[in-house]
Amino acid sequence: MDHQEFAHDLxxxxxxxxxxxxxxxISPLIIDGRPIFRDVDLARAELIADLTIEMGINDEGVDVVLDLLDQLYSLRFAFSKLFDALEDQPPSIRRRVVTDAQNLKRLARPGSHTLR
Incomplete structure (x- = not known):
């Protein structure tokens, strides 16, 4: 899909x-000097169009929204890899990680200032 078709679809x-x-x-692939728009480019561009046209968000706001979304997806990917690695561990290690995570959760509560 070239620039014209892509813009027309949006x-x-x-x-x-x-x-x-x-x-x-968006970052289309460039092959032989021509952009190749992928499904991910279209989905992201549709989101941008919704943010700007439907919601009235300016370009600086779009920068912030997309940065936050990219961070969210990066974190989801990292957690997925962490869970995969955790599944490969023996049950005793998995229990220890869960226990440590629960202790950290308690520390995150307002008014909690000490380690247990």
């Missing part, structure tokens, strides 16, 4: 599409 003009790319909001 109901935005080419100049706005270039803003999406220039700000790093």
């Amino acid at each position: 109901h935005i003009d080419i100049a706005r599409l270039h803003v999406f790319i220039d700000r790093g909001w």
